[in-house]
Amino acid sequence: MTSHKLSYLQRPLENGHLFESVPARLEYIASRFPDKKAYVFLSPGKPRMSITGIELLEKSRAIAKALVGRGIKQGDIVGISQPNNRDSLFAILENERSNSSLPPLDPDDIALLIATSGSTGESKLAAHSHRTVLMSGVHLQDSMGYTSHDVVSNERKMSWIGGFPFQYLLNGVTTVTTEYRFESLKEHCLFTYSALQQEKCNIGCLLPVTLNGLADIFRENKSKLILDNIHTGGAPISKACLGGLGEITKNVTVCYGNSEAGFLTSKPFPTSSPSLLTTRQVSRIKD
Template identity: 30%
Template sequence: MRMADRYGDKEVYVFLHSDGRRDSITAKELYKKSRQLAHSLLSMGVGKGDVVATCLYNDLDLLICTFGVICTGAIQLNATIRNEDGSDLHSKLKNLDVKCLVLNPGDDHKQLKACMNFIQKINADGSVQSSQVPALKRLISTSTVNGLEMLQLRECLREQGDSFKLPKLDPEATMLLFPTLGSTGESKFVPHSHHDAMIIGHHLKVSIGYDTADVMYCERRIAWIGGFPFMFLHDALKVVTKTKPFSTLRELFEFTYKVMRKERCTVAGLLPSTVIGLVDMVKDMPEKPSFLLKNIHTAGLPVDSTCMNAIVILTETVTNAYGSSEGGCFTSNPVKKKENYLNYCSGKPLAGFELKVVNDEGFVVEREKVGLISVRSFNQSHIICNGEFHFVLECVLYND
């Protein structure tokens, strides 16, 4: 409500499709639709502490569902279907006692067909029967399917009376579950509270260095920590993003460049490979780009100095950051001159974090040596990351 009152008709999210379609929403519209969905979910028995899974594309439906679920006090879980028989989704829904599933049936209804392997019956009011997932009681579809009556998301976004009040939320209550990458084994789900979300939003703002007048292009999906709307929750930064992946890297680079220029983006959150691809593409252009970003924020992979070629060509600054599903963004390295960049360096801990790199015996390793990274935060009572680490870190411990 605070964002809707403060930013009103400001366009806060833009979703771009490969066919040229542009879906956008204002702060006021997002609050209205989220509130409408929350009312429908509550009337279906979904409430505080329940887990609601969304299996959607990176689109406006996903954004509205994310905030609609949050408004009820339920827990948001973004899920994907990778196995044709839906066994991977089935195991997630069962293990996490998911109560409601919001589903895009998918191309040729592939996602719905996968779900029908563990859902025996779907009723027109959204109720379902599943002996394999006993906790699952509701299914909402984002589009119609011939021959099958299902509750549609648009039906859940109808106008409600003014007397309806959203439940009061506990800042320390779990708001969402994020999947880890699974690089050290099977992917796990990490809980984050409403308070965590605001802290992560603040750290991202500090790391990127944006203000509320900026426009950010982000190629990460809402379903992942790098694309989740933390920055909207923090101060309603306008974000432009894509809905689906591209079949070739060239298509991705051309789309990204065109969008950043057309939407007048001032900052960008990009993977290292996209940064390098954009630089190579721009170098081959007969004319110099007519725009210059304030900052390109990158993370997720070791960042080679090649990424710093974007400085002056595409951006004033390239910021290499490091974080995790557990802790959000906790180091940052803003670079304005390529020659000042230490290869793979992800910088210094952000305020509120302590970090060290240790050997197998638990002793701090020498500078530029490989070891185990341990990070802790004032709002975390446990180590939030502990695994093999191959980046170079400038720890406060080592500063001269």
């Protein structure tokens, strides 16, 4: 009798929620943090707006039912590319009410199409299932160390890989963002500086060009705003910028990934470490 040996070790999954659908995960997060802010929306000259976990769940269900009522079937593609604005999508369907039943979803069904950056050719659409969407949240958790207590300032659009709410679906992280497009980098950086303080953010998910502008603001104002971490990527970070980050954050984490595969790797640097100032490593991320 021939015996067979497995070429790998098998163990129970530590993240059982990975094989869930996005709506199921949204419901779970809303049950844990019903009144916690899922998103805070800031724009100059406009009132501060926010949406809680339970509001996000209820409005998402209403939109899904309205789409089904319009004849959208499982497997159809619905193209939505809205700005980071609480009411822009909800307003489209605010007058519709539907009692349509929502179809059952499999975790391996396609949930999301994300456009690639097009840096190596024409931009493509990368398909992600419900399972890989949640897996991306786990990758971020492992590489960046998010917790449910974090308040993150993220300037990227929600339709980009770097702006999609992976971490909210994983553990209910609050995200502060804006829909407004500023006419100058300085205006953008001044607004970001104010938002970090106003919302008591402890993490900044910021592009290198924003970090350069923030470093200048801190040097001009001789002020300190110590974040727990800054997450960045997408372009080189200048040595002059790195030298000033100790006034802004305790740590910097540079991330590498792409729209097809998600978040692949990261490198953390304590701002007190000499290696932060001398490193020649430059990571690029396709948003």
